[in-house]
Structures are given as structure tokens and as C-alpha cells.
Amino acid sequence: MKIKSAELALVCGVSSALPRHMQPEIAFIGRSNVGKSSMMNALLGRKSLARTSQTPGKTQTINYYLINKELFFVDLPGYGYAKVSQTTREQWGKMIGRYLKRSPSLKAVFLLIDIRHEPGANDREMYDKLIADGISPFIIATKSDKIPKAQVAKQVSLIRKTLGCPSDMQIIPFSSVSKQGVDEIWEKVEGVLEIGKNDEQPFCGTK
Numbered sequence: 473m474k475i476k477s478a479e480l481a482l483v484c485g486v487s488s489a490l491p492r493h494m495q496p497e498i499a500f501i502g503r504s505n506v507g508k509s510s511m512m513n514a515l516l517g518r519k520s521l522a523r524t525s526q527t528p529g530k531t532q533t534i535n536y537y538l539i540n541k542e543l544f545f546v547d548l549p550g551y552g553y554a555k556v557s558q559t560t561r562e563q564w565g566k567m568i569g570r571y572l573k574r575s576p577s578l579k580a581v582f583l584l585i586d587i588r589h590e591p592g593a594n595d596r597e598m599y600d601k602l603i604a605d606g607i608s609p610f611i612i613a614t615k616s617d618k619i620p621k622a623q624v625a626k627q628v629s630l631i632r633k634t635l636g637c638p639s640d641m642q643i644i645p646f647s648s649v650s651k652q653g654v655d656e657i658w659e660k661v662e663g664v665l666e667i668g669k670n671d672e673q674p675f676c677g678t679k
């Protein structure tokens with residue numbers, strides 16, 4: 473997809489009502505610091521549309537980026553950041569849960585996992601929650617430039633095994649530095665949009 477425009481169109485707080493619009497939504501979720509903002513910027517070919525940070529746990533809102541006026545990238549708050557209170561963490565959990573259940577235009581979810589590590593309890597919980605909600609996510613193994621190429625397949629297998637993904641669920645190695653995976657992810661997004669085009673009712677392609 474050629475990016476003609478991309479802008480932060482809406483920011484949704486913990487208690488705000490979820491917006492309703494006609495454009496489909498593609499959501500991105502993952503542990504705080506997993507590389508979500510960097511990935512969105514890499515996908516959009518922008519340096520700093522989605523703010524990246526050295527300080528994890530900064531995004532406490534749901535950010536809607538409108539792309540070419542035709543779809544939204546939805547940046548969900550990063551989970552699993554230790555240095556916030558239990559109450560804040562619960563609020564985030566609820567916010568994410570509410571979004572996943574209620575957003576009528578949600579078409580697909582990308583779940584980001586750091587390729588260097590075995591998925592943690594939070595990642596497994598998120599994966600299980602998505603599956604329980606009837607959403608089969610696309611898994612992105614981020615920061616692939618940080619490990620030797622020869623280890624990529626092994627780490628991908630570890631992610632698959634730890635999360636319990638079915639063998640036909642694709643896990644896409646990605647790096648916002650080398651740009652590995654950018655084309656594959658766009659292919660997935662475009663595929664989902666294509667499937668959704670004929671639906672009267674906005675839906676999640678995998679719901």
C-alpha cells in the first residue's frame with residue numbers, strides 16, 4: 473500500500489467511549505518496549521509518527537492512526553510494565569479487553585513478541601485472551617536484527633511452542649532497523665482489508 477497520508481486522528485482514554493467510524497481497524501498489541509511504535513513507523517515509512525521511547529509504559533491511551541483516510545492502525549497500551557501500580561495495570565487490562573470485545577470495526581490483531589526471549593506470562597495471557605475472544609492474531613517476532621540470522625528459526629519455534637500456536641499460524645520475523653518483514657505485514661493487512669470489503673457488518677477477519 474502506498475502511504476499518502478498518516479495522522480494521529482484520535483486518542484482514547486481509559487474511560488472514554490470507543491469511537492465508531494466506517495474505516496476498518498487493525499490493532500497492534502504487545503509488551504511495553506517490544507517495538508510496537510517503531511514497527512508502526514516502519515510500516516508507514518515515517519520516522520516518528522508513533523512516538524517511540526526509552527521509557528517503557530508511556531502509552532496509556534488507545535491511539536488511532538488514520539492511514540490514507542481509509543483504515544486505522546490502532547496502538548493499544550503496552551502491557552506488562554512492572555513499574556506501574558496494580559490499579560493502573562488492571563485499568564490497562566480492562567481497557568484492552570473492552571477494546572477487543574467491543575470495537576465493531578476491528579479486522580485483525582497483530583501480537584508482537586520480542587524474538588530474543590521466550591514469551592512471558594503476560595504474552596501467554598494476551599494470546600490466550602485473544603483466542604478466547606475468537607481472534608486468531610498474526611504474530612510478529614520483533615527486533616530480529618538483534619539476533620544472528622541462524623537463530624531466527626529457533627526463536628520462532630520457541631515462540632510458537634510457548635504460546636501454543638497451531639502449526640499453520642504464521643509467525644513473522646520483523647525488524648524496524650533492517651525492515652525485515654515490512655512487506656509480509658502489509659500483505660497480511662491488505663489481505664484482511666480485501667476479505668472485509670464485502671462485509672456489510674464490519675468484522676474482525678479472524679473473528
Ligand SMILES: Nc1nc2c(ncn2[C@@H]2O[C@H](COP(=O)(O)OP(=O)(O)O)[C@@H](O)[C@H]2O)c(=O)[nH]1
Pocket residue numbers: 502503504505506507508509510511523524525526528529550614615616617618646647648649650
Ligand atoms: N535493534 C532494534 N531496536 C528496536 C527495534 N524496534 C524497537 N527498538 C528499540 O526498542 C525500544 C522500544 O521501542 P518502541 O517502538 O518505543 O516500543 P513500544 O514500547 O513497544 O512502542 C526503543 O529503544 C527502540 O529504538 C528493532 O527492530 N531493532
Ligand SMILES: [Mg+2]
Pocket residue numbers: 508509510523524525531
Ligand atoms: Mg509505543
